[in-house]
Amino acid sequence: GEDVEQSLFLSVREGDSSVINCTYTDSSSTYLYWYKQEPGAGLQLLTYIFSNMDMKQDQRLTVLLNKKDKHLSLRIADTQTGDSAIYFCAEMDSSYKLIFGSGTRLLVRP
Amino acid sequence: DGGITQSPKYLFRKEGQNVTLSCEQNLNHDAMYWYRQDPGQGLRLIYYSQIVNDFQKGDIAEGYSVSREKKESFPLTVTSAQKNPTAFYLCASSMGENSNTEAFFGQGTRLTVV
Numbered sequence: 001g002e003d004v005e006q007s008l009f010l011s012v013r014e015g016d017s018s019v020i021n022c023t024y025t026d027s028s029s030t031y032l033y034w035y036k037q038e039p040g041a042g043l044q045l046l047t048y049i050f051s052n053m054d055m056k057q058d059q060r061l062t063v064l065l066n067k068k069d070k071h072l073s074l075r076i077a078d079t080q081t082g083d084s085a086i087y088f089c090a091e092m093d094s095s096y097k098l099i100f101g102s103g104t105r106l107l108v109r110p
Numbered sequence: 111d112g113g114i115t116q117s118p119k120y121l122f123r124k125e126g127q128n129v130t131l132s133c134e135q136n137l138n139h140d141a142m143y144w145y146r147q148d149p150g151q152g153l154r155l156i157y158y159s160q161i162v163n164d165f166q167k168g169d170i171a172e173g174y175s176v177s178r179e180k181k182e183s184f185p186l187t188v189t190s191a192q193k194n195p196t197a198f199y200l201c202a203s204s205m206g207e208n209s210n211t212e213a214f215f216g217q218g219t220r221l222t223v224v
Contacts, residue, residue, distance in 0.1 A: 033213065042116075042200055043153075043215040088152065090213075096141055096160055097168075098202065098213055102152030 006089050006101035013109050018076040020104045022089030025070060029091040032065060034074045037086045037103070046074070046087075076106075084108045113137065116201050116216035123188075123195075123223050131186045131219045133201035142184035143202040143213070146170060153200065159184055188221065195223045 003025045012018045024032070029051050035043040049056045049063045049072075056063045062075040076083055086103040093099065114135040123129045133142065141160050145153040155168030159178040173192025178184055184203075188195045198220050204213040 031212075035215070040218075040220075042217040043202075045212055045214060048212055092204075092213070096204070097155065097158055097166075098143055098204070099155070100145070100153040 004089055004091055004099050004101040006087075006104045008102065009105050009107070011107045011109060012079050014079060014081055016079055018074075018079045018083070018106055018108075020074045020076075020087050020089075020106065022072040022074075022101055023070055024072065024089075024091045024099075026091060026093050026099070027070065028094040030094060030096075031092040032063075032072050033088075033090040033092070033098075034061075034063065034072075035088040035090060035100075037088065043088060079106075079108050081108045081110060114201060114203050114214050114216045116199075116219050118219060119217065121219055121221045123221065125223055126190045128190060129188050129195075129221065131188070131199055131201075131221070133184045133186065133216060134182055135184075135203045135214075136182060137203060137214065138181070139203035139205055139214075140181070141204045141213075142178070143204075144168075144174075144176065144184070144186045145200045145202065147198040147200060147218075156186065156199075195221060197221060 006022045033048040034046045037043050060077045064073045086105050088103045089101040117132045143158040144156040154170050157176040159165035175187045200218045201216045202213045
């Protein structure tokens with residue numbers, strides 16, 4: 001079946017860039033998403049990319065999509081302590097079902 | 111304000127009781143979803159609905175039921191058949207088949223069964 005995988009943990013120093021990676025298996029994915037979850041809260045949509053694009057930039061966020069390798073990444077420039085959270089990668093398949101990865105916990109050290 | 115609302119934020123129930131979690135959206139979205147999140151884990155899909163009066167099982171539908179009688183509402187019932195119901199439940203909605211398919215989430219309901 002469809003699967004989305006992410007590494008579980010990433011630690012960076014404040015001011016550095018963070019890169020969170022995600023791989024997926026469904027080649028019929030239409031959209032791919034990055035969500036942020038802070039403790040005890042719901043998920044906040046950060047950005048998304050359509051499957052026929054290879055890059056999208058939105059302020060400090062850059063999404064790169066390698067459709068051939070089914071690899072998605074989220075780069076956060078100038079990472080701040082407020083960026084500490086869990087980041088979820090998700091894909092929407094051709095039946096409009098949303099499938100999530102297990103989340104990457106980002107810890108930003110001062 | 112347009113958005114997706116889950117209520118209540120915290121819910122406590124005794125073992126063996128059914129409980130219904132509310133999810134309402136005023137975004138005119140066709141698709142709605144229910145996910146379960148356990149501590150330190152990702153989201154697992156329980157049920158989803160692409161259109162009114164229709165819904166499909168997700169990966170972990172056993173012990174849950176849903177209805178979609180109105181476009182705005184997608185309540186989730188956690189039945190006594192669900193063996194481990196204590197979790198954080200998240201509802202989401204998206205346009206579905208239309209061009210803009212961003213998915214938005216509610217703030218979640220934390221269910222504790224004692």
